[in-house]
Amino acid sequence: MWPEKGKRSTRIRRRSTVSCYFQHDCYFQPEIIFEILTRLPPESLVKFMCVCKDWNSIIRSQKFIRAQHDRSMKANSRTILVLNSNAPTRSEASLVYFDTLIPHTVRVKQPLNKLAGMTSVAGYSNGLVCIMRAGEHLVVWNPSIRRFKQIPFEQPAGAGKRYYGFGYDSTDDDYKLVRVVVFGFDGVSSEVKIYSLKSNSWKKIQGLPRIEDFGMLSLRLSSWNGVLHWLMCHKLDEQTHRLVTLDLATERYDELPIPHYNDGPQLTLGVLGEEYLYVSLHYRPEAESILNSRNDVWIMKEYGVATSWTKLYTFALEDMPQTPEYKRLAFKSYRHCKPLLFSETGEKVLLHVDSDTLYWYDCETKETKRVHINGEPSCYSTAIWKGNFLLSDGDPV
Template identity: 50%
Template sequence: MRVCKAWNDIIHSQEFIEAQHYRSMKTNGPRTILLLKRNSYKPDKRISLSVCFDRVVSKSDVLPVRITQPLQHFDEKAFMVGYCNSLVCIRYSNSISNAETLVVWNPSIQRFKRIPFTPVELPAEWADNQKRFPKIAYGFGYDSINDDYKLVRVVQFTKDDDVVGSEVKIYSIKSNSWKKVQSLPCTKGLRMYFTTSRLSYLNGALHLLMFGLSDENRIPVIVSLDLATEMYDEFPTPTVCYYKKLLVLEVFGGYLGVCLRPYPPATFIDQSDVWIMKKYGVTATWTRLYTIEKDDMPLQTYKYCKPLLFSETREVVLLERGGMLWWYDFERKGFEMVVIPNKPRLFSTAICAGNLLLLDGERVINPSQ
């Protein structure tokens, strides 16, 4: 018993948890793609998929593992807020009451933490605007300076074509509390982008797309919020990104990227372009990574292919579209579908590597046990 207690104390020590996490990230071992099922009306389980990076995946390589989600309420839909260092932040939205619950979850050890509720404070000039809803986006990331994981909620209020205010709050796991920080920079009349529902994490900051309605600032810009300093920065997207309704901000392969997504009614867009910023924060390093022509796309993937990760050789990229995963080869311009037995029809994706973070969290209960 004494030996078991000693081992338990070691495993639960912060030094051991940090050492294990550092080794997992440094060795860059195999990653797990978590397929988060969005909704279900039965006691629900989620599926994770281990993906081999060094070559195109074949059917025999895919061995999905069923994982129970933190919350199991049948009337709640699950939305991926973000993920960082194998911690996954999920927003559960009740379709009846419109109430929502936020959790941070470590699927590797099936532990999670509930995030306390914080109200949205409406500006006076918007309070009587009951027929409109504010634009809300969440983001999740890691503050390495303070060794803290943080959730950001951004709310922007518009009236007609004018931005009348915004509210930005940051939740700290370490302090288990929310605080209000400086509002979004709106000096140029910038508003949150149409496609923005969550903020993208990279290099200790969260990023979102914003754009203006006037001719001089119609090209979208990327606004970043540093999680340590709580200061904003801004840099432009590639000059080709002027189809404002068709732009998506992504992070993959360690790069900040923008994707020009196809839109069937817009017949003048017959390809999907993906750009990456090779040196973070340096506008001149925007580079077109690949282009998927309309004729090269499988029928099921026409609208938009979300890039998830590169293979180890960086010759192919894993894409997600409409409940399906595909490997895309840059040189051959060919697709190969990843076959996943019993996968959910609709899902969100997160990339994870096993660690022991959140060992002190609540235990996930499997409803079948």
């Protein structure tokens, strides 16, 4: 027998007032809900904002964003962002997760897809990626929640070559972009400006320290622990280098020692897995076979201590199996081998070779394994990615 209409409608009305914290024995205190939500990936948080007003309010709060950000910074990320940097009319990007045996790839839209020109990575830190196109269009982008913020363009004082670096200043709790413009053929004069994500403004600081007869070598300033790093090379002696730093908090320049080397290698600088500063030494004896080319990678285990530079591995073509990939690299004579991150056991390193190939390299056995990802571009940039909820108030991609 059907209940009376009045009673039925009352029952439905009562159910509609149930709180999203649940009731009776299923009730959770807001503090517990807060803690649970901070442990979830950003992609899930975007969906959970639609569950109810209470959860939406929690996730949007600065307290929650800060807690989730701090948790993500402590996590060891094994995810990279792959950004197509080959075709000017295409703007593909993917997040590649290496937490499983087979890499899992998720396609994401990037915010500069409607502009002409090549897209490149200016820098990255803690899940935020700064990308640019045509040297003037820059954005700070959070791929995990598909949000970004446009960086206002600041006209340089004159024509010159531009260098960029992006990092996190924990003292001011601010993400900052540094632009270095070097003027003239001698490269003696320069202009350095810092963009603050918090204030959305630029400010000029002291120019690069004048190191006689030295010029910029690094194309990008590498960020580690709130400090930007780059290499400078002697203009008359290409085998003499200096490692210069800029502290984002104090805005002071300094120098660090570099590992000792012989035989005139080509040097590149970077950060391995957001854990170690590294210097890669590429040796290619011109009078010998291409197969003698190799990359020695050194990591600084104790920051600022010269004696802490330790050789992590040597990657050489002659150690690779005789596969079509081996023949292709030998034909090209690879020039750059960028270490990205460690495997879960720490025994292997993921390498990005010549901007178009990924390998797992075992530092002990010297074995290599080609990594194939879905929709792999013919040429691409990479960045270490960590999921967070920063820029939740930004523009949608």
